Amino acid sequence: MAADNTLTVNVALARHGFAMEASFAAVAGLTALFGRSGAGKTTLANLIAGLERPARGHISIGDRVLFDSESGAWVPPEKRRIGYVFQEGRLFPHLSVRGNLEYAPRFLPAGTARPDFDEIVALLNLRSLLSRRPQRLSGGEKQRVAIGRALLAQPSLLIMDEPLASLDAMHKAEILPYIERLRDEAAVPIVYVSHAISEVVRLADTMVIVDDGRTVASGSVEEIMGCLDLRPLTGRYEAGAVLAVTVRGHDKTFGLTELGFSGRRLWVPAIDAPLGDALRIRIRARDVALSLTEPADTSLLNILPATVREIAETDGPQVEVLLDVDVPLIARITRKSLAALDLRPGKPVYALIKAAAIDRQSLGMGGSRKRRK
Amino acid sequence: MFTLTAVETEALALSLRVAGLAVAVSLPIGVVLAWLLARKHFPGKILLDGIVHLPLVVPPVVIGYLLLVTMGRQGIVGAWLYETFGIVFAFSWRGAALAAGVMAFPLMVRAMRLSFEAIDPRLEEAARTLGANGVWVFITVTLPLAVPGIITGAILAFARCIGEFGATITFVSNIPGETRTLPLALYTLVQTPDGEAGALRLVVISIVLAFAALLVSEVTARRLKQRETD
Numbered sequence A: 001m002a003a004d005n006t007l008t009v010n011v012a013l014a015r016h017g018f019a020m021e022a023s024f025a026a027v028a029g030l031t032a033l034f035g036r037s038g039a040g041k042t043t044l045a046n047l048i049a050g051l052e053r054p055a056r057g058h059i060s061i062g063d064r065v066l067f068d069s070e071s072g073a074w075v076p077p078e079k080r081r082i083g084y085v086f087q088e089g090r091l092f093p094h095l096s097v098r099g100n101l102e103y104a105p106r107f108l109p110a111g112t113a114r115p116d117f118d119e120i121v122a123l124l125n126l127r128s129l130l131s132r133r134p135q136r137l138s139g140g141e142k143q144r145v146a147i148g149r150a151l152l153a154q155p156s157l158l159i160m161d162e163p164l165a166s167l168d169a170m171h172k173a174e175i176l177p178y179i180e181r182l183r184d185e186a187a188v189p190i191v192y193v194s195h196a197i198s199e200v201v202r203l204a205d206t207m208v209i210v211d212d213g214r215t216v217a218s219g220s221v222e223e224i225m226g227c228l229d230l231r232p233l234t235g236r237y238e239a240g241a242v243l244a245v246t247v248r249g250h251d252k253t254f255g256l257t258e259l260g261f262s263g264r265r266l267w268v269p270a271i272d273a274p275l276g277d278a279l280r281i282r283i284r285a286r287d288v289a290l291s292l293t294e295p296a297d298t299s300l301l302n303i304l305p306a307t308v309r310e311i312a313e314t315d316g317p318q319v320e321v322l323l324d325v326d327v328p329l330i331a332r333i334t335r336k337s338l339a340a341l342d343l344r345p346g347k348p349v350y351a352l353i354k355a356a357a358i359d360r361q362s363l364g365m366g367g368s369r370k371r372r373k
Numbered sequence B: 001m002f003t004l005t006a007v008e009t010e011a012l013a014l015s016l017r018v019a020g021l022a023v024a025v026s027l028p029i030g031v032v033l034a035w036l037l038a039r040k041h042f043p044g045k046i047l048l049d050g051i052v053h054l055p056l057v058v059p060p061v062v063i064g065y066l067l068l069v070t071m072g073r074q075g076i077v078g079a080w081l082y083e084t085f086g087i088v089f090a091f092s093w094r095g096a097a098l099a100a101g102v103m104a105f106p107l108m109v110r111a112m113r114l115s116f117e118a119i120d121p122r123l124e125e126a127a128r129t130l131g132a133n134g135v136w137v138f139i140t141v142t143l144p145l146a147v148p149g150i151i152t153g154a155i156l157a158f159a160r161c162i163g164e165f166g167a168t169i170t171f172v173s174n175i176p177g178e179t180r181t182l183p184l185a186l187y188t189l190v191q192t193p194d195g196e197a198g199a200l201r202l203v204v205i206s207i208v209l210a211f212a213a214l215l216v217s218e219v220t221a222r223r224l225k226q227r228e229t230d
Helices: A041-049 A097-101 A117-123 A139-151 A169-185 A197-203 A221-225 A228-234 A335-341 A368-372 B006-039 B045-057 B060-071 B076-085 B093-117 B121-129 B134-163 B166-172 B182-191 B196-229
Strands: A007-015 A018-026 A030-034 A056-061 A064-068 A082-085 A157-161 A190-194 A206-211 A214-220 A240-251 A256-261 A264-269 A278-284 A288-291 A302-313 A318-324 A328-334 A348-353
Touching (some): A007 A041, A018 A206, A041 A082, A097 A117, A097 A139, A139 A157, A190 A197, A197 A221, A206 A228, A214 A221, A214 A228, A221 A278, A240 A264, A240 A328, A288 A318, A302 A328, A328 A335, B006 B093, B006 B196, B093 B166, B134 B196
Parallel strands (some): A030 A190, A157 A190
Antiparallel strands (some): A007 A018, A206 A214, A240 A278, A256 A264, A288 A348, A302 A318, A302 A348
């Protein structure tokens, strides 16, 4: 990639009962803005796209300044070259799918390279939809067209605001691979707004946590998810540590796949990925158990020697234990077990993970390491 | 067979001409005004809204009189128009078109405004992120989506123009071949002894014309709606 497309955001906004104070940077790849509903993620996306104006601050892509309150710089949305995929698609009802896709290129400044229509149509598999009206498309098809329409504006940044939120599970599964391809094949940085941790783990390289109008933390998905004090924000039930792993082997007899990370081994139900492929898996805290001795004669396939790093109290009868298995791993155990095992930081333990607990939903395919090599 | 007499043909043709000119001239103004009232906030908006709607609530004679005072040869605007462009409204069919256009204007603007208000502004936002500036957004998204309402407004206004009486007779009088439109011709016949038969024929023509306009309006609106869901 020749041009520097790093997005730098540092904005403040205050209006009837809602204050925003956000600051983060998004480099190449997919950056997730994660937070619960009403946290201000969409407002933040609108500020970046220029649909809303911050009270003060600075927004730039590379060395292109889009907004700066000190110099008074303001680039209107139509000149920002930021593609925006909205939650509800927002396809033009008076145009066919082809009309929607062909909408943006005519506004490109003369002399700019035209995006390859056929390539984008092929990437998103839109060929058979071209003559249809948006009203006659399924939710998933609509979102694919919306993505294609945004890409054909030749954006230097693509914002996707909860593009899967209005879809049912089946259509979500239909769209996800397209977003992955986009992330891996189109050289456009993506800002992905979501409140679903499974989407973030699966898609994002970097994540920014937004809470109550503020950007609370940002970093790689592995870093953020392995951070105990962010657990109230990343969600207790579904969340867990995220590990970057590579596919080391397949066991056809038992239908298992062997994954490797920092010299360790992890067995999971068979994954359809070639040897050496880089993946990311989320191991939910509730699926990790602890033992002081190495269990023998157990059905558990994954027994990892670990060291206790940190223990976080929660409101309920459970605590969360941050473990070091060369990378962070989080286990949720009862307060009773904590007392029985007398766990303290520095104590060596064995982390026990059921292979069956790691399912498709916990996988991020084609993770960051593959693309950066 | 129902054949028209020369007088009837003359009145009908004049009515169509007057209504056609009135709608053609007021349409672009109506579209812009409807859009402003639907989408923009500006000081004096309520006042402007009131002025647009005035012909709907004030007796037509009052409008006709106001036009006579301002747009007549001696009127402030009328005198200026005559001296600058040589345009005369008083006692001409153009004056009849002006009176009809003013009277029909609120109806036209109302229909169009509703149509603009029904457009999801988020579609316009989407267009902007795709590179369209304000003017292009209006041309490529707002206007096409408002077309059903614009057509309805135009047809309603046309029908209203055909029926205009009070303002017309006050402003441009009742001159055969120049300002005697269908309703004025009908009025003249009603005033004439033994005119009942002729009056009845004009009543039928008026009703058929108005009904046809409403029918066209309804069918067009339905067609366009259909097209959008195809």
